[in-house]
Amino acid sequence: MTTALPLTTHTFTDGQTLATALAERVADRLRAGLLERGFALLAVSGGRTPLRFFERLAQASLDWSRVQVTLVDERWVAEDHPRSNARLVREHLLRDAAAAARFVPLYTGAATPEEGQAEAGRCVHALPLPFDAVILGMGADGHTASFFPGGDRLDAALDPSMPVGVVPMRAPGAGEPRITLTLSTLLQTRHLFLHIEGEDKRELLAQARLGLGEAAHYPVRAVLARSPEPVAVYWCP
Numbered sequence: 001m002t003t004a005l006p007l008t009t010h011t012f013t014d015g016q017t018l019a020t021a022l023a024e025r026v027a028d029r030l031r032a033g034l035l036e037r038g039f040a041l042l043a044v045s046g047g048r049t050p051l052r053f054f055e056r057l058a059q060a061s062l063d064w065s066r067v068q069v070t071l072v073d074e075r076w077v078a079e080d081h082p083r084s085n086a087r088l089v090r091e092h093l094l095r096d097a098a099a100a101a102r103f104v105p106l107y108t109g110a111a112t113p114e115e116g117q118a119e120a121g122r123c124v125h126a127l128p129l130p131f132d133a134v135i136l137g138m139g140a141d142g143h144t145a146s147f148f149p150g151g152d153r154l155d156a157a158l159d160p161s162m163p164v165g166v167v168p169m170r171a172p173g174a175g176e177p178r179i180t181l182t183l184s185t186l187l188q189t190r191h192l193f194l195h196i197e198g199e200d201k202r203e204l205l206a207q208a209r210l211g212l213g214e215a216a217h218y219p220v221r222a223v224l225a226r227s228p229e230p231v232a233v234y235w236c237p
């Protein structure tokens with residue numbers, strides 16, 4: 001008998017409605033951080049799914065000049081490359097009201113993520129953790145952040161004893177070399193969201209949650225299992 005890992009699901013009819021609701025929820029978390037600490041800290045994902053969410057969040061009325069934004073993971077490509085997660089954030093989130101936020105990229109310009117690890121790690125160490133919100137995505141292969149199935153440093157990235165920092169990652173399905181926050185770093189957050197869209201990802205997450213077949217080994221399951229609070233899943237067809 002399998003036990004379902006805990007999560008809460010927020011279901012929406014379409015991507016625009018989801019983006020609006022998630023942006024409102026995250027903006028509230030940032031405002032709470034600003035009230036409590038005088039600053040706020042946000043980590044977001046790359047890929048294609050967050051576009052509408054970013055554009056809604058960029059319009060939120062709050063003191064963005066006291067908000068720091070970073071990525072949960074990065075593809076090791078220059079910032080003007082079409083697959084750069086930093087480029088996505090700069091073009092779709094750091095605009096409108098959010099143009100005043102401070103962005104902390106993970107890509108350093110070094111030739112490889114292994115060579116860039118120390119510098120990117122120093123930038124992450126300098127962040128005033130915990131995050132007020134972390135928003136993860138998930139690929140069709142069950143990866144989240146750059147925790148890829150078959151990743152060469154997956155064990156290190158998921159290791160609970162790993163300190164705050166980043167880990168390079170290379171994997172058959174990753175496209176290019178990556179760098180990713182460790183799971184221990186991601187979990188230093190007041191609120192953890194997982195934003196997925198489409199029936200295929202809903203089904204994949206359900207299987208990972210239950211630990212069924214191949215999905216028992218999907219890295220996203222490690223996040224569900226280790227999160228101290230149930231992960232808030234935002235989903236639409």
Ligand SMILES: O=C1O[C@H](COP(=O)(O)O)[C@@H](O)[C@H](O)[C@H]1O
Binds near residue numbers: 047137138140143
């Ligand atoms: O490569 C990546 O993919 C995942 C999922 O992206 P999506 O395009 O399927 O939404 C993303 O969460 C991650 O940050 C990114 O580097």
